Amino acid sequence: MNVIVVKIGGKLISQENEVSKVLDDIATLHKDNKIILVHGGGPQINNLLERLGKTPIMVKSPSGMTSRFTDNETLNVAEMVMGGKINKDLVALLQSRGVSAVGLSGIDGATVQAKKKDKLMTIDEKTGKKRILHGDCSGKIEKVDIKLLQLLLENGYVPVISALAISENNEPLNVDGDRSALNIGSAFKADKLILLTDVKGIILDNEVVKTVGREEIDNLMQKIEGGMRKKLFAAKEALNKGLKEIIIASGLIDNPVISALSGKIGTSIAWKYF
Ligand SMILES: Nc1ncnc2c1ncn2[C@@H]1O[C@H](COP(=O)(O)OP(=O)(O)O)[C@@H](O)[C@H]1O
Ligand SMILES: [Mg+2]
Structure with a gap:
């Protein structure tokens, strides 16, 4: 099944009028293609956490990546925000464009299966010392079961899927939105996967990097x-x-999805460029 997976980041979703450009394109493309929309919601999770009087916990890994420490309370908020508000609003906006959309998360139908991390290795920014944090309710994605998504796609629905997953013990987990999209795309053997964000692509020296071959990734990172x-x-x-x-492009321009598919904009990452 030829499927186009489009992921929209939380940064894009927070600019309300901007996400409409992505949804307009999905409505157009939906006529001749099977489309899956995956979304994150980091800034929106932080916003609700803060309104509840809780400071989001961000930690640095030894390899220098910043990520969220998802304690139980944060997981609850992630479920409410990503599984609820953002997901349902996107579905309603697609419905208003004549697209039959179904909102779900990776938990539904055990679509996105992940291993609970529980322990998170961090580096204390002040002392430089390694520290292990316990009780992290985020997951490393191990498997995507495409059955439910296939059922929806075959019946003309656009699945809108939030970045939550289910563990082997059937617990909800928070997972990275980009990784969710990429794993879903891989499971469908999708030809193209589009990550739409609030910048034009990978930017180096003020220019958009047009192509990245697999061999170049480590250096670029x-x-x-x-x-x-x-x-x-x-x-x-x-x-x-x-x-x-994989195409990383801006969701802020007119026709972001159609332009990204045509190769005119953004950064394209593939095996073949060196
Ligand atoms: N070299 C770079 N090129 C483009 N973006 C960069 C670069 N370095 C850091 N970034 C940051 O990465 C961000 C996109 O990732 P992220 O904040 O996770 O957005 P999303 O919500 O779409 O996942 C950009 O908004 C930008 O601030
Ligand atoms: Mg992100």
């Missing part, structure tokens, strides 16, 4: 920070799992 570094890391994993091409 040293020069990139934050969420983009995580995307690149996840993209490398996805290439290893058989995904052919």
Whole structure:
């Protein structure tokens, strides 16, 4: 089944009028393609945590990646925000464009299966010492079961799927949105996977890097920070799992999905460029 997987980041979702451009394109493409929309929600989770009087806990890993420590309370909020509000709003916005959309998370139908991390290795930024944090309710994705998604796609629905997963003990887990999208894409052997964000792609020296071959990834990763570094890391994993091409592009322009598919914009990551 030829499927297009589109992931929208939380940063894009927070700019309300902007996500509409992505949804307009999905409504157009839906006529001739099977589309899965995956979404994150990091900033929205932080926002609700803060309104509840809790400071989001961000930690640095020994390899220099910043990530969220998902304690139980944070997991609850992640389920409410990603599984609830964002997901249902996206479904309603697609319905208003004449698209039959179904909102679900990786928990539904045990679609995204992950191993609970529980322990998170961190580096104390002040002392530089390694520390292990226990009780992390985030997961490393191990398997995607595409049956439920296939059922929906075959019947003309657009699945809208949030970045939650289920553990082997049937507990909900928080997972990275980019990794969710990439694992879903790999499971479908999708030709193209599009990660839409709030910047034009990977930017080096003020220019968008147009193509990245697999061999170049490790070197490039040293020069990139934050969420983009995580995307690149996840993209490398996805290439290893058989995904052919990952496009990182801006969701803020007109026709973001159609432009990204045409190769006119963004950064394309594939095996073949060196
Ligand atoms: N070299 C770079 N090129 C592009 N973006 C970068 C780079 N280095 C860091 N970034 C950051 O990565 C961010 C995108 O990742 P992230 O914040 O996780 O967004 P999303 O919500 O879409 O996943 C950009 O907004 C930018 O601030
Ligand atoms: Mg991100």
